[in-house]
Amino acid sequence: MGKARSRRSPVVAFVLACLCASSISLVSATPPAPDWMVTDNPIGHSGGRLVVALRSEPKTLNPVLAVDAPSRDVIRCLTADLIHINRESEKTEPALAKSWTVSRDGKQYTLHLRRGLQFSDGQPFTADDVVFTFQVYLDEKIHSPQRDLLIVGGKPISVQKIDAATVQFDLAQPYAAAERIFDSLAVLPRHLLEAAHQAGTFSQAWGVSTAPVQFAGLGPFRLKEYVPGERIVLERNPFYWKEDHQGKRLPYLDEVVFLFVPSEDAQVIRFQSGDTDVLSRFSAQNFSVLDKQQQVKSYHLFDLGPGLEYNFLFFNLNDLGSKNLPEIAKKQVWFQDLKFRQAVSAAIDREGIIRLVYAGRATPLWGHVTPGNKLWLDANISRPPRSLDRARQLLQSAGYSWKGDASLMDPRGNPVEFSILTGASNAQRVKMATIIQDDLSQLGMSVHVVSLDFGAVVDRFMKTYDYEAAIMGLASGDADPTPEMNVWLSNGSTHLWHLNESQPATPWESEIDRLMEQQLITLDYSARKKLYSRVQEIVAEELPVICLASPNILVGAKDGVGNFQPATLDPYALWNIEQLYIR
Amino acid sequence: MKRNYKLRAALALLAAFHVFILLAGFFAPYGFATQDRDMAFAPPTRMHFVDAQDKFHARPFVYVFKNNISDSSYAEDLSYVYPLRLFVPGAPYKIAGMFSARVHLFGVDAPARISLLGTDGYGRDQFSRFLYGGQLSLFAGIIAAVLSVGIGIVVGSLAGFYGGWIDNGLMRGSDLFFALPWLYLLFAVRAALPLHVPEWEVFLLLVSVIGLIGWARPARLIRGVVLSARERNFVRAARGFGASDAYLLRRHVLPQTYGVALTQLALLIPQYILAEVTLSFLGLGIGEPVPSWGSLLATLQHYDVLSSYWWMFLPAVLLVPLFFAYHAAADALQERYESISL
Numbered sequence: 001m002g003k004a005r006s007r008r009s010p011v012v013a014f015v016l017a018c019l020c021a022s023s024i025s026l027v028s029a030t031p032p033a034p035d036w037m038v039t040d041n042p043i044g045h046s047g048g049r050l051v052v053a054l055r056s057e058p059k060t061l062n063p064v065l066a067v068d069a070p071s072r073d074v075i076r077c078l079t080a081d082l083i084h085i086n087r088e089s090e091k092t093e094p095a096l097a098k099s100w101t102v103s104r105d106g107k108q109y110t111l112h113l114r115r116g117l118q119f120s121d122g123q124p125f126t127a128d129d130v131v132f133t134f135q136v137y138l139d140e141k142i143h144s145p146q147r148d149l150l151i152v153g154g155k156p157i158s159v160q161k162i163d164a165a166t167v168q169f170d171l172a173q174p175y176a177a178a179e180r181i182f183d184s185l186a187v188l189p190r191h192l193l194e195a196a197h198q199a200g201t202f203s204q205a206w207g208v209s210t211a212p213v214q215f216a217g218l219g220p221f222r223l224k225e226y227v228p229g230e231r232i233v234l235e236r237n238p239f240y241w242k243e244d245h246q247g248k249r250l251p252y253l254d255e256v257v258f259l260f261v262p263s264e265d266a267q268v269i270r271f272q273s274g275d276t277d278v279l280s281r282f283s284a285q286n287f288s289v290l291d292k293q294q295q296v297k298s299y300h301l302f303d304l305g306p307g308l309e310y311n312f313l314f315f316n317l318n319d320l321g322s323k324n325l326p327e328i329a330k331k332q333v334w335f336q337d338l339k340f341r342q343a344v345s346a347a348i349d350r351e352g353i354i355r356l357v358y359a360g361r362a363t364p365l366w367g368h369v370t371p372g373n374k375l376w377l378d379a380n381i382s383r384p385p386r387s388l389d390r391a392r393q394l395l396q397s398a399g400y401s402w403k404g405d406a407s408l409m410d411p412r413g414n415p416v417e418f419s420i421l422t423g424a425s426n427a428q429r430v431k432m433a434t435i436i437q438d439d440l441s442q443l444g445m446s447v448h449v450v451s452l453d454f455g456a457v458v459d460r461f462m463k464t465y466d467y468e469a470a471i472m473g474l475a476s477g478d479a480d481p482t483p484e485m486n487v488w489l490s491n492g493s494t495h496l497w498h499l500n501e502s503q504p505a506t507p508w509e510s511e512i513d514r515l516m517e518q519q520l521i522t523l524d525y526s527a528r529k530k531l532y533s534r535v536q537e538i539v540a541e542e543l544p545v546i547c548l549a550s551p552n553i554l555v556g557a558k559d560g561v562g563n564f565q566p567a568t569l570d571p572y573a574l575w576n577i578e579q580l581y582i583r
Numbered sequence: 584m585k586r587n588y589k590l591r592a593a594l595a596l597l598a599a600f601h602v603f604i605l606l607a608g609f610f611a612p613y614g615f616a617t618q619d620r621d622m623a624f625a626p627p628t629r630m631h632f633v634d635a636q637d638k639f640h641a642r643p644f645v646y647v648f649k650n651n652i653s654d655s656s657y658a659e660d661l662s663y664v665y666p667l668r669l670f671v672p673g674a675p676y677k678i679a680g681m682f683s684a685r686v687h688l689f690g691v692d693a694p695a696r697i698s699l700l701g702t703d704g705y706g707r708d709q710f711s712r713f714l715y716g717g718q719l720s721l722f723a724g725i726i727a728a729v730l731s732v733g734i735g736i737v738v739g740s741l742a743g744f745y746g747g748w749i750d751n752g753l754m755r756g757s758d759l760f761f762a763l764p765w766l767y768l769l770f771a772v773r774a775a776l777p778l779h780v781p782e783w784e785v786f787l788l789l790v791s792v793i794g795l796i797g798w799a800r801p802a803r804l805i806r807g808v809v810l811s812a813r814e815r816n817f818v819r820a821a822r823g824f825g826a827s828d829a830y831l832l833r834r835h836v837l838p839q840t841y842g843v844a845l846t847q848l849a850l851l852i853p854q855y856i857l858a859e860v861t862l863s864f865l866g867l868g869i870g871e872p873v874p875s876w877g878s879l880l881a882t883l884q885h886y887d888v889l890s891s892y893w894w895m896f897l898p899a900v901l902l903v904p905l906f907f908a909y910h911a912a913a914d915a916l917q918e919r920y921e922s923i924s925l
Contacts (some may be wrong), residue, residue, distance in 0.1 A: 265886035269886060283887075285887035285888075286887050288655060288891070289887045352620045355620065356620055356623050356706075359655065424866055431704065434871045434872065435618075437871060437872065438618050438705070441616075448779045448870055449870050449871040449872075451870070
């Protein structure tokens with residue numbers, strides 16, 4: 001008995017040990033559960049189709065090259081980024097990177113990717129795809145418009161794969177908005193695009209005529225069909241990596257259809273007639289038209305308050321030495337006089353603009369940061385009310401005088417006459433120009449309104465400098481000051497009123513340069529805010545641009561669209577498209 | 584005799600229209616650029632004879648429009664009546680660019696406004712802008728039509744009289760003008776122009792482009808008349824007596840073309856007015872704030888204006904009797920000259 005027992009227990013123990021070992025190895029052989037993101041939206045049900053209008057056909061579906069808004073709108077549904085800016089809270093949140101750590105000196109970011117994810121064609125997503133993506137974005141031969149975002153401290157970001165689910169980014173200097181760089185940098189599938197990149201044909205890849213099977217992305221939808229001139233149809237991505245808190249895989253919608261509807265008025269008509277489900281960003285006048293029929297036609301309109309767009313009047317302060325524009329050069333003497341600009345700003349009827357151009361759905365501006373940017377707005381800049389008397393006093397103190405028939409003369413006796421240029425396609429800006437023309441005529445200035453097509457206008461701003469004054473609007477896609485660098489740096493590419501400065505033209509311009517460079521590398525929010533508030537004050541005092549108004553963000557959706565929560569950052573209506581459903 | 588009355592009636596209506604427009608400053612209660620920012624998109628002012636207390640006034644009166652900010656509608660404020668006044672002093676204006684005056688045919692005391700056709704997006708009176716706009720559109724059309732018919736007479740008579748290769752060359756040239764896509768040509772010309780072109784230069788440009796493009800049809804018609812005219816016996820006889828070409832043309836052939844020329848003129852004027860309206864509608868005309876009939880109608884391109892503000896259509900409606908009058912004149916002229924040549 002004892003012998004049998006002692007002989008059996010080691011055998012039994014051995015067999016049990018083998019079983020355990022094999023079961024352990026079996027367990028470790030199956031892959032771990034995928035790291036999906038769990039969202040906290042209200043639960044919707046699957047199925048349904050969403051129809052949306054696009055202003056024009058996309059020029060390309062290649063995320064690295066797309067510049068125009070329609071292309072970006074479609075690409076956003078097909079791709080995903082590493083760190084995403086939540087459009088509602090305006091803060092960053094994990095996306096394809098589930099977490100990240102920053103080194104103490106702020107120069108190294110280590111991103112931990114989600115495991116077990118797949119592209120829309122089933123192929124696995126790994127760190128190799130991320131490294132490839134950044135190689136392409138940084139490739140100088142491809143000329144991606146987003147390449148500039150990845151140059152920090154004069155040097156491109158370096159990307160390194162640590163393991164299959166970890167990527168390390170090294171910056172040349174600490175960068176306050178580093179996390180925000182990653183938003184909208186779409187991760188590309190290496191298995192589909194590496195060959196094209198190595199062959200040098202990447203710029204031709206993923207154009208609009210590419211077959212759907214050649215696309216793959218990590219976005220909520222994938223390309224199903226493209227009918228040129230009519231529509232683009234996207235279908236649900238069965239491999240999408242987000243689920244709602246009940247465990248149902250997103251997106252809810254089966255299909256998204258983008259119709260090409262070229263003008264805003266046509267889009268409003270189609271929304272009203274029920275052809276489209278969502279109407280994104282339309283004018284205040286159309287809001288009044290649609291407002292009356294909300295109950296009858298079962299749709300809902302949203303006035304979200306001011307966004308980030310600021311419209312402004314500016315004067316041509318470029319160096320005209322090399323151009324043959326003697327008439328404009330003579331008028332620049334007026335434009336360069338701060339008192340002249342202050343007088344113009346004092347005479348403009350901003351309240352009238354809000355009422356007549358935007359039907360009350362806009363905010364007057366005296367600085368370039370709008371009330372829609374709660375984190376960065378400086379509430380202390382001066383907002384002087386309209387006063388023609390103050391304008392006349394300013395002009396008089398600058399040496400201007402009025403001739404008998406009340407027309408304004410400059411100190412040398414020339415009549416003050418100039419033109420305001422604007423793009424014909426933007427009816428609001430043309431209207432603002434007409435109102436300003438009337439306002440300035442009360443000061444005795446003779447102002448003409450010239451509206452040309454947008455391409456010709458941009459040509460004059462950027463190349464020929466053949467304009468006197470102009471009205472323009474700018475809106476960055478992000479509330480952070482960093483995307484505005486190109487506007488406010490004296491050598492910035494969108495420093496419209498004075499391009500290609502070899503050095504700052506005035507002491508306050510070099511002050512703005514210093515402040516903007518400083519805020520770029522300051523990591524503490526309140527210190528950055530002080531710097532940027534000072535920039536706003538300088539802009540409001542020295543008036544390189546005369547800010548006019550910021551239109552409210554207006555969107556609409558049919559009542560049947562569930563989870564519709566428009567935000568004030570672009571894309572206003574569809575930023576949470578994976579959470580939308582049809583009731 | 585009936586024909587005579589038709590022609591006279593048409594000419595009388597046309598004369599009245601043209602006088603109204605020529606003296607726009609007098610007939611218009613306000614200037615064309617006077618904005619009233621509290622009265623944007625106000626409907627036409629209503630004239631009343633009976634007030635809120637049911638009292639009858641012999642002189643018609645208006646109420647002040649109060650703007651209801653919340654829903655952008657206008658309601659009449661019944662507390663005060665503002666009677667219509669005749670020959671009121673108002674904003675100064677110039678007649679034919681030379682004579683200065685201040686008296687307007689009718690008006691009301693401030694703060695009331697009398698806008699017979701309503702106001703536009705800046706609160707400018709549409710009726711005044713219609714009259715001032717007519718100065719541009721109407722006279723552009725007339726001058727362009729005279730230019731066209733003038734060139735048509737020259738080219739047509741030369742082609743018809745001489746025949747042969749002159750005829751061939753000129754007529755093939757006119758084919759080219761028929762075929763030109765003139766609208767795109769105009770866009771290209773506008774883009775090539777300097778940033779701000781003075782108003783009168785734009786006016787001349789409009790007139791010359793419209794006129795120079797359209798001479799082909801009158802030329803053909805005149806050529807037809809000349810071809811038949813030069814075979815007439817009295818023309819042959821004159822030639823037999825040794826008359827020179829110039830004499831024949833001046834004394835015998837051209838007088839026969841006047842009927843066709845006049846009819847063409849009466850037909851082309853409304854066509855060219857419409858051409859100017861089209862150009863201004865598309866934004867190729869004179870810039871703000873100078874009105875033209877085309878720019879008055881251009882705001883209708885926006886959906887909200889189209890659906891909410893019906894009075895913005897009225898300038899188009901008012902053009903209809905003008906064109907009827909021109910066509911009636913053309914009809915009458917045609918009948919008159921046909922009967923003569925028969």
